Amino acid sequence: MLEVITVPAFSDNYIWLIRKPDQPYVAIVDPGDAEPVLRVLQKESLIPVAILITHHHSDHIGGVRRLLSEHDNLPVYGPLKESIPNITHPLTGGEQIALDKLDAKFTVLDVPGHTAGHLAYYGHGLLFCGDTLFTAGCGRLFEGTAEQMTNSLEKIAALPDETLVYCAHEYTLDNLVFAKTAEPNNHDLDMRIEESHRLRNQDTPTVPSTLLLEKKTNPFLRYHLPNVTSAIEQFAGKQLNSNSERFAAIRYWKDTLD
Numbered sequence: 001m002l003e004v005i006t007v008p009a010f011s012d013n014y015i016w017l018i019r020k021p022d023q024p025y026v027a028i029v030d031p032g033d034a035e036p037v038l039r040v041l042q043k044e045s046l047i048p049v050a051i052l053i054t055h056h057h058s059d060h061i062g063g064v065r066r067l068l069s070e071h072d073n074l075p076v077y078g079p080l081k082e083s084i085p086n087i088t089h090p091l092t093g094g095e096q097i098a099l100d101k102l103d104a105k106f107t108v109l110d111v112p113g114h115t116a117g118h119l120a121y122y123g124h125g126l127l128f129c130g131d132t133l134f135t136a137g138c139g140r141l142f143e144g145t146a147e148q149m150t151n152s153l154e155k156i157a158a159l160p161d162e163t164l165v166y167c168a169h170e171y172t173l174d175n176l177v178f179a180k181t182a183e184p185n186n187h188d189l190d191m192r193i194e195e196s197h198r199l200r201n202q203d204t205p206t207v208p209s210t211l212l213l214e215k216k217t218n219p220f221l222r223y224h225l226p227n228v229t230s231a232i233e234q235f236a237g238k239q240l241n242s243n244s245e246r247f248a249a250i251r252y253w254k255d256t257l258d
C-alpha cells in the first residue's frame with residue numbers, strides 16, 4: 001500500500017507526493033511550483049527520491065529546477081518526446097520504473113492528446129494521469145489529435161475499476177456542469193454533483209476519484225454509449241461513425257461552452 005499526500009498549488013493544481021506509510025521517502029509528481037512542496041517536505045520531515053513528470057506545461061514542471069537545487073541527484077522521469085530540462089530518465093511509454101525506496105513499481109503509459117508526449121504512471125492501484133483524464137472531464141487537445149486522445153482515454157478506461165485517479169487539477173465542479181448538459185438523465189451524475197458540492201463546500205479535494213465513478217459519470221469515457229452518442233450527434237447535426245469522431249465532437253461541444 002502506498003499513500004498519497006496532496007499538495008495544492010497555484011489556483012487549482014495538485015502536486016502529488018507518493019509515500020510508503022511510516023517511511024520518509026516520497027516521489028513527487030508534476031511539481032509545477034517548488035515552494036509548497038518544500039514546505040510539506042520540511043514540515044513532515046520527508047525525503048524526495050524521485051520526480052515524475054507527465055508533460056511539459058509549466059504548471060507541471062516549473063518547480064523542478066528549484067527542487068533539484070535543494071536535493072541534488074534526484075532522478076527525474078518524464079517524456080522523451082517533449083522538451084523538458086533536467087530529465088534524467090526519458091520515457092516513451094511501456095516501461096516499468098522501480099522506485100526502490102518506496103518498494104514501488106509503476107508502469108508508464110503513453111497517453112498523447114493534451115500534449116504530444118504526455119505520459120501517465122500506473123501502479124499499486126494508483127493512476128497519475130496529469131492533464132489527460134480529469135475528474136468528470138478530460139484535457140484539451142493542444143498538440144495531439146482526437147484519435148490519439150481517444151486511444152489514450154481508452155487505454156486508461158481499460159485499467160481496473162477501483163483504480164484511484166489522481167489528475168493534476170481541481171476541475172470537477174466545472175466539468176460536471178458540462179457532464180449534466182451532455183447527459184441530463186444520468187442519476188449517478190446527480191449523486192456525484194451533490195457529493196462534489198459537499199466536498200468543495202468543506203474545501204476538501206474531489207481528487208482522487210475512482211475509475212468506476214469516471215466510467216459512470218465522465219462523458220469523455222461515455223461517448224460510445226447510445227444515449228451519449230445521440231446527444232453528441234444532435235449537437236454535431238450529423239451521424240458519427242467512430243469513437244474518435246464522437247470524442248472530437250464532444251470535446252468541441254465542451255470547448256464551445258467553456
Ligand SMILES: [Zn+2]
Pocket residue numbers: 055057114131
Ligand atoms: Zn497541461
